[in-house]
Amino acid sequence: MEIEHRKLNLQLFGQQSDQGEKTEKPTPKKRREARRKGQVAKSKEVSSAFLLFATFGVLYIAAPYTFNRFAAFVTKLWSEYPVEFNERGIQALLTEVIMELMIFLAPVLATAFLMGILSNLIQIGFLVTGEPLKPKLEKLNPVKGLQRIFSKRAIVELLKSIFKVVVIAFISYTIFINNVHHFSRFADMGIRQAAEETGELVFQLVLWVSLALLIMSIFDYIYQYWEHEQSIKMTKYEVKQEHKQTEGDPQIRSKIKEKQREATRKRMMQDVPEADVVITNPIHLAVALKYDEEHGVPIVLAKGQGKVADRIKEVAEESQVVVVENEWLARNIFYTVEIGEEIPEELYQAVAEVLAFVYRLQGAV
Structure with missing residues (x-):
């Protein structure tokens, strides 16, 4: 009895070990299920870098046209567009201002929209799922909430935020030091020239910050991919269970094969x-x-x-x-x-x- 009891304990220990340790690579079925649930390797930093880089690129290219159009609009507003301070006059003025804003913001918004789609397509391909939007009661659990706050993912996100602040501060300080002599000349410049000089400095800042974030996003995506692969790993027990569900129970398969052999023998004997x-x-x-x-x-x-x-x-x-x-x-x-x-x-x-x-x-x- 004691030997049988030990054997039973060893079997139970083996089953618990198989069920607890995720050491096996995910099967294609597991990957499909994870993707269907929205569990994919995705870095928010990639989207942010693409968005920042492309948006300010469009702003830089369109800056001369935008500035000229804005200057013409202000000139028209003060010299050629007398406004009657009544409901109709104010409504006409607001309509004109909104139209100008839309013309200014349209290429920026369109670029941001396209970059958001493109960055996601590059990372995960085409995927439409509503699973992440479904309410989950476990998210209301305060214990789970504390675990998420002090989890490895939260620590990594905190380190990334600190790194971004440090990088932006360093780039801003470097550009400021290298161009500090320009600021003393702003008082002697006209409005247009001062705006151009300021725009050039802002563009340098955004360009270097975008490049730094883009490099950071590459490493972040590698980390997110590794973390995703770890999260969808399977235990030996899960692999066995999936194999049973996919291929069928071994005993049932053996019975089916036996019946197939029996049918073959009958045809053979005929x-x-x-x-x-x-x-x-x-x-x-x-x-x-x-x-x-x-x-x-x-x-x-x-x-x-x-x-x-x-x-x-x-x-x-x-x-x-x-x-x-x-x-x-x-x-x-x-x-x-x-x-x-x-x-x-x-x-x-x-x-x-x-x-x-x-x-x-x-x-x-």
Whole structure:
């Protein structure tokens, strides 16, 4: 009893170990299910870097046109567009201002929209799922909430935020120091020139920050991919269970295969009476052959060993099919030729001699 109890404990320990440790790579089915639930390797830093880089790129390219249009609008507003301070006049002015804002913001918003889609397509491809939006009661659990706050992911996000602040501060300080002599000349510049100088400095700042964030996003995506792979790893027990669900229970599969073999044997036994000869081992093996006149070669109608071989010989004797003992030939055919296949060329001579013997015997009878 004590030995059986120890064995049971070892089995339970093994099952718990299999169920607890995620050491196996995720199967294709596991990956599909995770993707369907929205669990994919994705870095928010990639989207932010793409968005910042592209948006300010468009602003820099469109800056001269935007500035000229804005200056013309202000000139028109003060000199050519008298506004009556009533409901109709104010409404017309607001409409004009909103239209100008829309013209200014349209390329920026369009670029931001396209970059958001593009950055996601690059990372995860095309994916539409509502699973992440479904409410989960476990998120209301304060214990789970504390675990998320002090989790490894939260620490990594905190370090990334600190790194971004440090990088932006360093780049801003470097650009300021390198261009500090420009600021003393702003008082002698016109509005347009001062705006251009300021815009150039802002563009340098955004460009270097964008490049720094882009490099950081590459490393962040690598980390997110690694973390995602770790999160969808499977235990040995889960792999076994999935294999059972996909392929079926091993006992059921064995029963199905047994029934398939039984059906094959039945069809095979029905073909034995059509054979020209049955070659035996003489005890363990039996092979039934028939000369195919259409193709001009002998083919195997049935074969078996043990009890199946005995049954083939019984059916052959009942059907008056000649049974010939040839240990070498029976073994070679049994192990090299499947049912319904032709005899290989290297066995033609030996089979021809057996068939000639059978035909002579039948002719004598």
